[in-house]
Amino acid sequence: MRKERLKAVMAMALIIPALCMPAKVTADINNSFSDIHSNNWFYSPVLRLNSLKAISGFPDNTFRPYNYTTKAEFVKILLDAFKIPVENGHDYSNIKDHWADNYVSTAIANGIIPESTYNGSFMPDKLITRIEMASMILSMLNVQYVNDKSPFDDISNEVSTTAFHEYLIMGSIKDGKRYFKPYSNVTRAEASAAIVRAIDYMENSNGYKKNSHKELVQQEKLIAKQKEEIRTQELYNTLVKPSAVIAQVTENAKLFSSYYAPYNVVGTVNKGTKVEIIYGMYTQWFYVSYGNVKGWVSGKVLSIPPDPPTNTNKMTKEQLEGFVNYKGFASNAPYFVWVDIDRQLTHVFSGSKGNWKLNKTIQCATGKNESPTIRGIFTVSRRGDWFYNPRYRSGAKYWVEFSGDYLFHSISLDSYGNIKDPTLGKRASSGCIRLSIEDSKWIYTYIPAGTTVWVY
Structure with a gap:
C-alpha cells in the first residue's frame, strides 16, 4: 500500500x-x-x-x-x-x-x-x-x-x-x-x-x-x-630483492653524529636491536639506522652476518628493461646504471625515462657485509685513470665516482699495476664496485657525468 x-x-x-x-x-x-x-x-x-x-x-x-x-x-x-x-x-x-x-x-x-x-x-x-x-x-x-x-x-x-x-x-x-x-x-x-x-x-x-x-x-x-600493475609488482618483488645488511646489536650502545669525534650522542640502541648498516669506515665504525634514528656506532657492538651467496638466477633482457621502465627511473644523461648487489651484476641501459634499452650487463664485485656498498640513487661525477690507497695497499684503474668515496673501478691492483685480487661475482670489496679492467675502462670512457646510478 x-x-x-x-x-x-x-x-x-x-x-x-x-x-x-x-x-x-x-x-x-x-x-x-x-x-x-x-x-x-x-x-x-x-x-x-x-x-x-x-x-x-x-x-x-x-x-x-x-x-x-x-x-x-x-x-x-x-x-x-x-x-x-x-x-x-x-x-x-x-x-x-x-x-x-x-x-x-x-x-x-x-x-x-x-x-x-x-x-x-x-x-x-x-x-x-x-x-x-x-x-x-x-x-x-x-x-x-x-x-x-x-x-x-x-x-x-x-x-x-x-x-x-x-x-x-x-x-x-x-x-x-x-x-x-x-x-x-x-x-x-x-x-x-x-x-x-x-x-x-x-x-x-x-x-x-x-x-x-x-x-x-x-x-x-x-x-x-x-590488477596488471599488481601482478607486475609481485613479479618484480620476486626477481629484485633488497640487499640491505642487517646487523644485531650485542650490547647497549650509543649512537654518535660522527665516527671521528665520538662525543656528540644522537641516540641509543639496545642490545638485541637489529640495525641496517648504511656504510662503514675501516670496518671499525658503522653508520646505521633503525626506525627514524641514524648514527655512528662502534663495530665492537655489532654482530654482522656473513656475506650471502650470489643469486645466480639472472633476469631476462625483457625483464630488466621492463623493470627499469616500470620504476620510472630518470637520468640527466642518455645512460642509466643499475647495480644489482644480489646478483653481483651491473646493468647499463641507454635511452631515456620510460624507454630504457639494455646496453650491456657487467659482472662486478660489491662491498662485503663488513664494508657494504652504499645503496640508493646517485649520480656519476668525477673520474680518473688510476688511484692507489696505501692504507689498503691496493689500487685500481679507471675509477668513476658516483657517491663520495664510492667508485666504479677495476679489480684490485698493486702499486705496480699488477693484479692483486681478480675476484668478481661475489661481495669482495671495501665498498666500491669492482669491474674487470676492460669493463671499468668502458664505464670510464662512455658513462658521462650526470648519469643516474641505482645501487640496490
Whole structure:
C-alpha cells in the first residue's frame, strides 16, 4: 500500500515542468558557495540540488562539501529533491519534536525508510552510512532488488548489488578491487551526487543506464590496469630483492653524529636491536639506522652476518628493461646504471625515462657485509685513470665516482699495476664496485657525468 502511494507521488513528480529539474548545471546557474569550484567533481550535482532548493549552504556562504551528513539531513534533501510532499500527523516517538520529524515521518510512512529498519529507533542525528543511503534511494525509486553475485569486495547483499546493477552507486576502485564501503559515512558532496544520479534515473532509467554504462567500462579498464600493475609488482618483488645488511646489536650502545669525534650522542640502541648498516669506515665504525634514528656506532657492538651467496638466477633482457621502465627511473644523461648487489651484476641501459634499452650487463664485485656498498640513487661525477690507497695497499684503474668515496673501478691492483685480487661475482670489496679492467675502462670512457646510478 505504501509503495503504491509512493508511486503515485513519484508520478506527480515526473510531470513537474522540466525547469524544476534541470538536466545539467549550466554557467547561468549562480554558484554562491565560496568553497565550490568548477573543477570539483561534485560541482554539478551540488549546484543542481541547490537550484532545486533541496540543499543549501551556511551563513558564511560556504557549502562545506566534506562535512558528513546525518540521517535526518539526508532524508530532508532526498524528499525535497524529489518534490515529495511532507506530511504531518504521523507519530513516531523516537523523532517527535525533532526539527526533521515530519520529513522522517513522511519517509517512514511512504516506505522510503522501511519500518522494519526504523524499528522504533531511527536516531536522526546519527551520521548516515553508504548502505543506509543506498537503501533509501532504492526505496524512493521503487527498484526491485537483484539477487546476484556481488560486484564488491567488501560487501555482499541485495542493497549494494542492486545499487550497482542499476548504476546508482558504482563504488570506488583500489588495488584492482571495487569497494562499496558500506559503513563509511557520507559527505554532503557524496550525498548530492548520489541523489542527482537518482533523479536522472527516475527521469529516464534506460537512458541513464546507457550513459552510466560508459562509467562502468572505464571502471573495468581501471580494475584490469591495476590488477596488471599488481601482478607486475609481485613479479618484480620476486626477481629484485633488497640487499640491505642487517646487523644485531650485542650490547647497549650509543649512537654518535660522527665516527671521528665520538662525543656528540644522537641516540641509543639496545642490545638485541637489529640495525641496517648504511656504510662503514675501516670496518671499525658503522653508520646505521633503525626506525627514524641514524648514527655512528662502534663495530665492537655489532654482530654482522656473513656475506650471502650470489643469486645466480639472472633476469631476462625483457625483464630488466621492463623493470627499469616500470620504476620510472630518470637520468640527466642518455645512460642509466643499475647495480644489482644480489646478483653481483651491473646493468647499463641507454635511452631515456620510460624507454630504457639494455646496453650491456657487467659482472662486478660489491662491498662485503663488513664494508657494504652504499645503496640508493646517485649520480656519476668525477673520474680518473688510476688511484692507489696505501692504507689498503691496493689500487685500481679507471675509477668513476658516483657517491663520495664510492667508485666504479677495476679489480684490485698493486702499486705496480699488477693484479692483486681478480675476484668478481661475489661481495669482495671495501665498498666500491669492482669491474674487470676492460669493463671499468668502458664505464670510464662512455658513462658521462650526470648519469643516474641505482645501487640496490
